[in-house]
């Protein structure tokens with residue numbers, strides 16, 4: 001299919017991109033890796049009159065650490081994240097998650113900023129970004145503001161981004177002490193998207209009890225969510241397979257699971273429990289090493 005006609009701009013700086021976005025208003029769409037937007041345009045589910053390509057805007061593609069906090073530029077590709085030695089060393093959860101996205105082509109073009117801004121309910125990163133308590137730096141001509149992950153993902157394909165804003169950076173704390181994490185996913189076999197994806201992060205105290213736990217789940221509901229019932233069941237506890245299994249049973253509690261031709265609501269809820277158990281068991285094993 002051929003998209004409807006549009007004007008194309010390739011700004012060289014963030015200021016120029018912000019100016020174009022303000023100038024063209026709701027008629028304009030930002031283009032990052034194009035791996036969600038272009039398929040939608042070809043299917044005519046989106047028909048922007050103006051495309052503002054962020055590909056030539058410098059300074060938006062990096063992974064770096066500053067004072068124990070990791071920062072990732074919005075135009076950093078899934079492959080950059082998958083192969084980042086810094087992330088693997090300091091906070092491997094996001095690199096492990098990126099490696100599960102689509103195929104090599106998708107990972108070479110798709111960006112973390114594009115994925116987060118698109119907020120597909122079956123996207124992988126939102127689960128990990130929630131489990132990492134990430135912060136989103138959002139920039140407009142008025143300046144920059146910070147949005148917490150729990151506030152950024154608002155609903156299916158809907159985020160806290162306002163007109164005229166560009167997501168520029170994502171930040172989160174590097175792992176500390178005895179922390180282990182894991183991302184486990186049930187793939188939709190054709191596209192690779194998550195039918196269920198669970199990101200788990202556990203920190204143990206000196207006695208081996210759970211001093212911190214975060215579980216982010218994608219694919220199950222219209223937006224990714226923190227499984228607070230699971231977290232409550234583990235916090236402060238000595239962890240073993242039985243305790244994890246009991247807590248994981250709460251994985252879909254309080255959410256209305258999606259149903260489609262790939263999975264019924266009941267199946268998604270059941271798989272949420274299974275993959276939460278697997279993610280927590282792997283995170284515990286890593287935290288104990």
Ligand SMILES: Cc1cc2nc3c(=O)[nH]c(=O)nc-3n(C[C@H](O)[C@H](O)[C@H](O)COP(=O)(O)OP(=O)(O)OC[C@H]3O[C@@H](n4cnc5c(N)ncnc54)[C@H](O)[C@@H]3O)c2cc1C
Nearest residue numbers: 032033034035036037102110111114117123124167192193
């Ligand atoms: C075959 C296939 C398989 C896939 N499998 C998976 C999978 O298994 N898991 C998964 O998570 N994803 C999957 N994807 C989606 C892929 O990860 C996309 O790359 C991602 O969703 C969007 O990133 P992008 O850089 O391509 O963004 P684009 O498609 O360029 O943009 C997406 C949306 O975000 C907006 N946008 C982009 N950048 C910014 C920014 N910095 N600030 C504000 N708004 C912005 C755009 O205007 C657009 O609305 C798959 C895609 C394909 C085609």
